[in-house]
Every structure is written in structure tokens, then in C-alpha cells.
Amino acid sequence: MSQQETSMRVKDVPLSPIRGPILAAGGEKLAYSTSVQSLYITLQKDYSKSDRGMKNRPEALEIAKKLKEVFDKYGDKVSELMTEEDIVKAMDLDYKKGNGYSPRLIKSGLNDKEVAYFLERKSQFPGIDIVEDSVRHYDKDTVAVQTVGYLKKFKFMDDEKLYDSTREANASKDKDPALDYTGDELVGADGLELYYQEYLRGKNGYKKVPIDPRNMATGVSEIVPPEKGYELHTNINKNIQMVAEEAIMDQIDWVHKNPVSGKVHSNAKTGYAVAMEVDTGNVVAMASMPDYDTNVWQSGGIDPDNWNKIMTNYQNGTITPISSGRSGHNFDSAVLLGSTIKPLSVLIGLNEGLFTTDTYYSDSGIAFFGKNDSASVRNSGRRAYGPINPTQAIRHSSNAFMVDMVGEKLWKKYGNEGIGVWDEYMKMFGLGVSTGIDLPKEYLGNLNYKNAESETALSRLAYASFGQQAGYTTMQLAQYTATLANRGNRMEPHIVNKITEENGNATSLSAVSLLIILLPV
Secondary structure (H helix, E strand, C coil): CCCHHHCEEEEEEECCCCCCCCCCCCCCCEEEEEEEEEEEEECCCCCCCCCCHHHHHHHHHHHHHCCCCCHHHHHHCCCCCCCCHHHHHHHHHHHCCCCCCCCEEEEEECCCCHHHHHHHHHCCCCCCCEEEEEEEEECCCCHHHHHHHHHHEHHHHHCCCCHHHHHCCCHCCCHHHCCCCCCCCEECCCHHHHHHHHHHCCEEEEHHHHHCCCCCCCCCCEECCCCCCEEECCCCCCCHHHHHHHHHHHHHHHHHCEEEECEEECCCCCEEEEEEEEEEEEEEEEEECCCCCCHCCCCCCCCHHHHHHHHCCCCCCCCCCCCCCCCCCCCCCCHHHHHHHHHHHHHHHHHHCCCCCCCEEEEEEEEEEEEHEEEECCCHCCCCEEEHHHHHHHHCCCCHHHHHHHHHHHHHHHHHHHHHHHHHHHHCCCCCCCCCCCCCCCCCEEHHHHHHHCCHHHHHHHCCCCCCCCCEEEEHHCCCCCCCCCCCCCCEECCCCEEEEECCCCCCCCCCCEEEECCCC
């Protein structure tokens, strides 16, 4: 290959797109990007510590000096002024951050005077470009922040499986430059920002840079502008969301000051809530409290002081078991069902023919089970309700009824296989399986009735019958409750309602609720 042919090689250097906004149901901006003008420089010579580079380096230092003079004269005085050392470091003369042809970001947020100055005198500053960048902002009211998510630099996302295909595409020789990710690009790290990354991101612009055999830029570059990301329209109702968040924090404050079960609970620190429309599956509120200001991630990283403040609550506790020990106990945010399982326990008993709606059970306040009746479960407050039917068992929240009439009878009918039968019913109502929520990292639950090997099948069914053998997320509980309200029809929950272009045109993807037909109850 001739020297002339070699010098005609062209590299596609990505230019970041403007990320699309995430909007609440009323159009409020939960996350949005604003455009800023940034100054980049592409090195035109070798300024490294090589013999050739050291001869050229005074030129680079002179450019840095001139840049500082412009920033000092025309830049905003609100922020701390850059030093020559700052500018030289940003120029990356020793290629610690990128190749010779990679543009170096010198300064973001240029004002109009700075932009005009550099555009008028571009010939005086070889290799400089003014590029439109973006800064991500989040609602200062901290609305559903763990649901919305945050951004991190792509190079810090090595462990995130949702980016496996992106990494494969990046490694391809014939990759599309519009989809090329750079290490310093800010990408979704959690929540909607991560789940809908490919829609929010848009497409790179790119600069076609001719390079010489030394990997240095040469000749005139061709610029293809970026394409803005799509707009995400969510079902989150900001008013309902704010009321839910306030209610949780008010309740936490209340139990700090008022006795419950004989004492105040100063260790109570967290709470979670999901509000879902029964007939559509639309999630109108999803609160994980306490929350925080997501803008701490604005630079794609976080400083140690801020990290120490949010490390226990930056994840979404409505879908993940995040709170190990942080409330002064070993509970996590996947909680035991407790008495909320009892309507389903009764439905299972009816569906399995263990009793009828007219069956009466003599509630003595306690149920015995196991070998020689060695184990027992009492009703709350040791109350005995006398003769009760299934409806009354639910109304009184009778533990004894559930153990004797559901747990033990299910075991007598199926033996050890009863655990599998119970598990099938749980999954039909969305307990122990994915709800289908359009968020990443959903936890499927803690199924002790399957895993407690030290217990017998009978004891596991007995305890499961009144909600003591499995922990589920708030999102799973919301779907379960909606399924009961829907008479056995399970709705797939959705945060996002639609995805549109900036002009309002819908994309081919439309979030539609999924109806799953279950039991005839």
C-alpha cells in the first residue's frame, strides 16, 4: 500500500446524541437533557513524550495558554476558571484517554461570546470544534427517582447484561458508527433510563476524520449530525406519586413517635408503595422511600460523600430486595405476605374442593399439626371465633382456619407434592414469577416453602397458608391484589404508556397491557 493510500484512511469519531426526555402522565419532565456548547480539540500533531512529540509540545502549551486567555476574558465568572494545567490535562497529550484522532473535550457550557470568538477564529486554533453536547437533569421534586433511574459512563457498565449486545456490536469490524458507544458516553444504569436505553439514546453523529500513518488527524473532516432520542411517556401521575411518597414518610415519622404493639419503632426507616390501575395495568405511582436527588449522578459518576448518603436507598425497593439490615433488623424489601395471602388461600381451598362456601369450621383460636400435634399456630391476640365459614375466616383473618382447612388438607390430598401445587397457584397470581414490569433487575421473590429443607412439607404448607413462607416485592403484591380484584385476570403492569419522536409521532413500540386469563373465581 502506498503512502498516499495509507494517508487516506478515515476514522468515524462518534458525536453524542441528545437523550430523549422521560415524561410523567401529565407531561411533567421527570428526566430531560439540555443542550450545551462544548469545545473539543483534535490533535493535529504528535505532542507525546516521544522525541518528535517533545519538539512539538511547546505548540500545544501555547494553544493551552491562548485558550485560557479566551476563557478568562469571555467565560462566565460564576464557575471556577480553568488553569493552563487543567487545559493541558484535558488535551491528553500523552494519549492516556484516546488515540491521536479522538477529539478531546476541553470545556463544556460555553457561553455565546466564547462560541462566537472560536467560530470566528477557528484558523487560529488548529483542530478545535464547537459541538452541541447535552446535560441530563432530573425533576427537583424527586419524583419516582429509583423508577426513572440514572446515568453512568458506559465504561463502568461491564457487569450489566443488558449491554452485552452493545458491547458485541462495538467490537464488530463493520459496526454502524451511529450506534457506536464510547467509554465516556453516559448511558442508563438503572430504571427506565436503562430499560429503554436504545430508545432514549438516539443515534450518534460522527465525524469522518482522515488520519495519517501515525494515527493523527489530517485533512478536512466531514460531520454527520446526531439524531435525538425518543420521548418516553409514562403512566406515573406526579400528584399521586408525591402523595404516596409523603404518606410513607409521614407513617415512618408516626411510628417513631407513637407506640405500635407496645413500643415506638425508631429503627423504621423505609417504606414502599405501588399504585396500579386494576383494569389497565398502568402503574401510576411507584415509591421507594426515602429517595434522593438523582442529579448527583449528572457527571456520570458520584463523589464519595454523596455515595455514602444514598448507598442504602438508590435502588428501587418496590422490585428489588435492597434493604438488608438498614432498618435495624434483617428484613429486606421483599416482605412476607402475612394475612394478605388469606383470600388466595381460601380460593385455593375452594378450587381444590377442600371445602365449600357453606362449610363451617370450629375456630378454637389454635391449630395443631405435625407428628403428635407437636406444632401449633394461634390466631392474632389468641382469639377464638367459634363456627366460621370461609368468608368469615377471611374477615376475621383466622390463622387456624388457613392451617387446618387449607395447608393441612392440601398436604393430605397431595402429600409432599402439595408444595408444587401451592407453587403453581402462587405463580398464577404473579407471586414468585416476573410481573412483566418494564423495569430491569426485577426480583422474583424468596420462596421458603420450596427451599426450607429443614422443615416437612406439611409444616411448609401450614405456614405458607397464612403467609409466613415466602417474601415478595411490593410490585408483585400490587399485581396479586389487582388479580384478586379482577376475579382472576392478571394484568401485566406498565410504567411506559407510549414512545414518540420529538414531534409527537409514535414509534413502532407501544406499551400495551397484557391480559392473562387465570382461574374462574
